[in-house]
Structures are given as structure tokens and as C-alpha cells.
Amino acid sequence: MKSFVRFIAAAALTVAGATGALAQAKEWKEIRIGTEGAYPPYNNLNAKKELEGFEIDYGNLLCEKMKVKCTWIVQDWDGIIPALQANKYDVIFAGMNATDERKKQVDFTSVYSKTPIWMIGPKNTKSDDISPAALKGKSIGAQGSTIHANYVEKFYKDSTARLYPTQEEANLDLLNGRLDYIVADALALADFLNGKGKDCCKKIAEVKRDDAIHGPGVAGAVRKSDTALKDMISKAIAETMADGSHKKLEDKWFKFD
């Protein structure tokens, strides 16, 4: 009888040990990060085809804190969530706002950036009134499948919504004079207004956040099954907030005016 009990105990230990080993195997040593590479200053592919931007530096910093090896994968915005679900990478850092709509598909880490939303337009725009009534019949550009696109379609029903594959194409069309307004993150737009759009365009007004559409801010997105990864990244984000390294990177990349 005694030996039987010992046998059971030994078996239980083996099983426990085995599951322990399984959990070990699932520990994250390497993380693949998906980003868009067309949304400066968050993430951008420069002329040398290298990724740069706040999220690239910040993602690498998080990986340092988590002591994991990270690789970056560039993916078009429209397919960025499906590619996560298809296991092409493990987390998205791409200026993605944690909206309720997206939460149905993915889980979000804690928020690491929250930027105002602007509407910009040509320099000769007289009024700073951006109410739907004032913008009736005007064409408003935004990047497709973003919160900004949803915002335009929800509130500006009498305006023409023009949705572009990337923000750069929307900017180009404002420059070309096809658009009357663009809605996007202030940072992405400030980058444009300080650069190519210097002579043509200006900020018209700040857009009031609509929580249902815009969500609480920008966060990393992971598959719903990867709770451990989500917690690990959120913990690293909290660390960078506490030791000031997050602030340092923000100061480096986010310059208003």
C-alpha cells in the first residue's frame, strides 16, 4: 500500500514536472514585432530601408527590459491584425489605438502613448470651425481602416470621406489640392507640417476625442491567447514609465512645432 502511495506521488511529481517544463518552453525568448513602417514619427522606413521612429526605439527598449530577442516585421496597415492572427508576428507596435472594435479581435497591452487628434488643411482655409455642418460637401482624407476613417464616416456624413492605403498618400493628395482636410494623429501630422507640408498646409483645429471611436490611446496588440506575453509587455511598459526612459524617447521623437 505504502509503495502504491509512493508510486502515485512519484507519478504526480513527474506530471507536475512535465507541465512545468511545458510552461518553461512557452516562455518568450524571442518576440516578433509587426509594424507598418509608414507612419512617422511612430514608425517609418527611411530611405535606407531601415525602420526608425518612436515605436522602433521604444519596442527595442522594451525587449531590452524583458531580456528577449526581438525581430521587426513590416506589414501593410490593412492586413496588420489578420497577419497577427495568422501568426506572422507576436505583437503589433504600429500606433494602434486600443478601440473596442479591435478588442473583439485582439488583446491590448497597457497604453504607451496618447496623442491629440488634429484636422489639418490648406493654408488659405479661413475658418477653424470643423463642425459637420461647416464641412458639408468638403472632402476629408484619412487613412483607411483607422479610427480616423471611422470618425469621419460616423460624424461627417455630408462630407466626402476619402480613404487612403497609407497616411503618406493622404498627405500627398492634400499637397496636390484634392483634399480640403485631413484627420490623423497630431504627431504624424506635425511631422508632415514641419516637412513636406510646410508651405501648403496648417493645423485647423484639434478634434475632440470620442471615446467609443478613439479608445484610450496607443497600445501594443497581441493575440487573445497570449495573456502571458501581454502581461510581460505591460510590466515592461510600467518599468519604462517609472524610470523615465519612456519620457526620454518621447522627447526625442515627438516634437510639436
Add this chain to the structure above:
Amino acid sequence: MNWCEYPGAWLGSEVFQNYGCRMASGLWVTFELVAISVAIGFFLALGLAIARLYGSRWARVAVSGYTTFLRGTPLLCQLFLVYYGFGQFREFWQDTGLWWFFREPFYCAVFTFTVNTAAYQAEILRGAIQSVPRGQFEGALSLGLHRWATLRLVVLPQAMILALRPLGNELIVMIKSSAIVSLVTLFDLMGSTRLAFARSFDLSIYLYAALIYLVLVEIIRRVWDRLEIRLSRHMVLR
């Protein structure tokens, strides 16, 4: 419930029902785009083919340059050149009073598709005209018909029978190629499908879009069968 929501409801697809109306209006944009550009393109092509065959030396060189360039470069590249490239010369277009045309993505797409399909159709027509036996031409001339009358009454009707099938292929290719206009903010069938997918993350919507394109192409195939019977009715043995 709107009529455009019924197909989705009938097939039991929530996403197809929710975005059915957007896809119906997208289908209409696709239809307009292809119908207008292929129709205008046909008449352009007729002129180009005739110039290529019977024109002066310079006209022949110009036309073959045109067809070589437009058949040798990707349609998407041409569309971007027109949409973003021409768009950069706004002052020039405003001075010439053409900005209203190049401002709209729809007109830019129609313009690009028209010049592109004209090049393909011109080559089809040229080949078809050259395939009509020379004796037909000589016979008509010997009967005292004018060159234009010969072309219009004798050569072209015979050439059209030969050109019909390739022209149908060109129309089908245009319908499928027109999907690229969603990249310049036009919500054609493909554009509204992309939007539906971006909102719902439900891949099955692409399947329904594929089915709609398939039905479109099948309709054209059947219409073309009828057209061929009609055009070649004098050749049928009775």
C-alpha cells in the same frame, strides 16, 4: 431591410448582409468605370488601328510607341502616374481649366483605363483587320468603292467577327483590373470589400466579392456568345 441586404441574409452571412449595400454601390462604380472606359477606348482604338495600318509613317511610329508604352507598363503604375503625378501640376490644370477633371479620382481612373484599354484594343483590331484576306480589299476597290467605304462596308465587318473574342477577353481583364482603383480612394466593388474586411475582419467577404466578379464575367461570356452568333449568322450553314 434594403434590397441590397437580401443576398447576405439569404446566404446567412452577417458580414455580407451588413455591407451588402456598400458592395452594391461598389459594383455600380465598377460597372460605370469599365463600361465608360471600354466604350470610349473602343472608338479610340479604331482610330489608332487605322492610323497604325494606313497612316503616314509618323502616325505609324507614334501609334506603335503609344501601344508599346501602355501595354508594356503596369496599369497600377499608370494610374498612380495620372492620379498623383498629374495631380502635382494643379496650377497648370487650373490655368487650362481641366482641374475639375483631374481632381476627381473617378475621372482619373476613367482616363487611365481608357488610354490603357485603347492600346490593347488597337492591337486586337489591327490584327483582325490584317487577317481579312487582301483579295477582299482589292475586290472592293476594283468595284470602284472608295477606300473608306471599303474599310467600313467590307473589311471592318469581317474583322469584327475575328476581333470579337479577344475584345471580350479585354473587357473581362478590365473588370478584374479595375479592382486597383480602391488604392486611389474609389470605393468600387473591391474597395468596398476591403472596407468591409477592415471593419469586420471576416475573410469570407472576399469570397462573396470573388463570387460577384465571377457572375459578372459569366454574364459577359454569355452575352458574347450571343453576339458572335449574331455577327456570324451569314456564315452559318442552313
